[in-house]
Amino acid sequence: MKQSAVRDFSVSEYRKTIKFEYRVYFALIFLISIPLATFAWIACLTMNIFKLKTVQNEGIFKRAWGHAQVITPMIFTA
16 A cells, blocks of 8 residues: 555656745745845945945846845755
């Protein structure tokens, strides 16, 4: 009886489920972090204008992508 239960839900199906769930969380976090990254980008831009420093400011989507890459694994390891 146990063997049939194991066959019903294989490891590959479990991995597909986890990958799908990871992608959904990643997409949601990415979309949520875009407005925050936009605010941070504008703040960094204005700080550079007033201080007259040429610090390289990464783009909005790169910053949001980085936040999603950091936050999503934290959710899955908790």
